[in-house]
Amino acid sequence: MRDESELIKRATKAIHKKAPFGKDVHLEDFDAATVVHSYLADADLCELPETEQERLLLAGVDPAQEKRGGTYFQKDTAVVHCSMKEEGIEVIPIRQALEHHEWVRDYYWKLVSVDADKYTAAAKLNLHDGYVIRARPGVKSIYPVQACLFIEKEGLQQNVHNIVIAEEDSELHIITGCTTAAHVKTGLHVGVSEFFIKKNAKVSFTMIHNWADDMLVRPRSVAVVEEGGLYLNNYVSMKPVRSMQMYPTTHLLGPNATARYYSIVVSSPGSEHDVGGRVHLSAEGTRAEIVSRVISNGGDIISRGHMIGEVPGVKGHLECRGLLLNGGLIKAIPELEGRVDGVEMSHEAAVGKIAQEEISYLMSRGLNEDEATSTIVRGFLSVDIEGLPDELKGEIDRAIEASDRDVM
Numbered sequence: 363m364r365d366e367s368e369l370i371k372r373a374t375k376a377i378h379k380k381a382p383f384g385k386d387v388h389l390e391d392f393d394a395a396t397v398v399h400s401y402l403a404d405a406d407l408c409e410l411p412e413t414e415q416e417r418l419l420l421a422g423v424d425p426a427q428e429k430r431g432g433t434y435f436q437k438d439t440a441v442v443h444c445s446m447k448e449e450g451i452e453v454i455p456i457r458q459a460l461e462h463h464e465w466v467r468d469y470y471w472k473l474v475s476v477d478a479d480k481y482t483a484a485a486k487l488n489l490h491d492g493y494v495i496r497a498r499p500g501v502k503s504i505y506p507v508q509a510c511l512f513i514e515k516e517g518l519q520q521n522v523h524n525i526v527i528a529e530e531d532s533e534l535h536i537i538t539g540c541t542t543a544a545h546v547k548t549g550l551h552v553g554v555s556e557f558f559i560k561k562n563a564k565v566s567f568t569m570i571h572n573w574a575d576d577m578l579v580r581p582r583s584v585a586v587v588e589e590g591g592l593y594l595n596n597y598v599s600m601k602p603v604r605s606m607q608m609y610p611t612t613h614l615l616g617p618n619a620t621a622r623y624y625s626i627v628v629s630s631p632g633s634e635h636d637v638g639g640r641v642h643l644s645a646e647g648t649r650a651e652i653v654s655r656v657i658s659n660g661g662d663i664i665s666r667g668h669m670i671g672e673v674p675g676v677k678g679h680l681e682c683r684g685l686l687l688n689g690g691l692i693k694a695i696p697e698l699e700g701r702v703d704g705v706e707m708s709h710e711a712a713v714g715k716i717a718q719e720e721i722s723y724l725m726s727r728g729l730n731e732d733e734a735t736s737t738i739v740r741g742f743l744s745v746d747i748e749g750l751p752d753e754l755k756g757e758i759d760r761a762i763e764a765s766d767r768d769v770m
Contacts, residue, residue, distance in 0.1 A: 373477060389519065393515070397437075398440060414543060420572045420601075421570045430506060430507065431505040433508050433509075435510045436509075439518075441491050450497065451498075456493060456525065471486070473557075481552045492525075493509055494526075498532065500532060503533055509536065510541070515549070516545070516546050516547060524538075525556050534563075536568065552580050553582065554581075555581065555584075557593065560591065563591050567595050569598070578604055587621060591616060604632065609636075611642070614644055619649075621650045622652075623653065623667075628656075629660075629663045632661065633661035636664040643669065644673065645676075650678040657684070658689070658692050659687045659688050659690065660690045661690050662690060665692070668699070669707050678708075681710050683713075696709040
């Protein structure tokens with residue numbers, strides 16, 4: 363328990379430590395007390411109120427669990443459902459895992475620093491729950507595991523810690539849907555996530571957000587990828603949110619490891635998105651790509667990207683394209699850091715507006731102005747994510763389609 367005491371000591375010292383960038387949040391403005399909810403069986407998920415099911419579906423979470431390999435559902439601070447459908451894939455609430463599975467301690471707070479800022483400290487000092495998802499060696503998931511982090515209580519501070527492990531030669535696909543009940547206006551979500559992609563393993567992690575207008579969201583995540591491993595990180599945020607601030611980091615530690623980040627973000631009036639990704643290319647033959655498509659519909663977006671080439675022969679590319687529809691701000695901050703001879707990294711960034719000639723052309727083909735603009739926006743947001751299963755591509759397409767009216 364010495365390690366546990368040290369973690370608590372470090373977190374206690376950091377509980378008021380601000381993040382290095384992004385809007386600061388006063389933790390004391392939110393209620394982090396335990397909220398009790400009843401456990402739901404499989405059939406009960408389909409009996410949830412219709413408005414709640416609609417919110418879940420917009421976040422990529424299917425209450426019917428069709429074509430899902432497992433489900434984790436946390437409402438406020440309580441785990442209300444956890445089930446597995448595929449042999450060799452484990453889904454365990456993290457508090458239960460820490461109590462009953464000693465091996466989880468080998469991964470708990472090993473990548474994210476507990477004293478990085480006040481949010482990581484809060485996740486340690488007042489952990490509500492979170493999930494551990496693991497694919498055993500050689501197991502390749504057929505369907506994605508879905509995880510839902512849901513806030514029903516107004517003004518709640520939800521603290522979660524997630525661990526994802528893909529053992530050697532395994533393949534794991536995850537959809538995390540984060541959303542609130544229709545009546546919720548404000549709250550704070552703090553999420554710590556640690557990803558371990560082992561030799562020749564593959565993880566695709568797709569996060570779809572459907573928060574309330576005045577939600578504050580602070581994810582903190584780090585991944586390590588071993589030899590021949592592949593990590594796909596996809597983020598979709600099409601709905602208003604007061605403040606989102608995240609900067610996930612990946613360390614490519616093994617030869618020929620690969621990381622790809624894809625982000626689709628729409629920022630509405632009053633919304634602030636400070637998002638991006640950082641990749642350390644630390645071994646021979648490693649590859650990385652960070653691609654973002656962002657639209658300001660009156661909100662503010664800072665799109666960051668940072669690649670660090672640490673050995674010769676690595677390759678990386680940053681790409682940010684932004685579209686201004688109704689004012690707002692888009693700020694692209696690409697960083698390429700070559701530390702040795704022989705690295706190959708590039709970036710491109712562009713921010714602009716819809717060309718009038720494109721609208722005119724589509725209108726000449728029979729569309730009205732709104733239909734033409736909508737068609738251009740959907741095409742702009744379409745990102746070809748290499749290696750993503752059709753099921754996950756469908757979820758992203760549905761999220762874009764469902765949010766189309768709000769964008770316009």
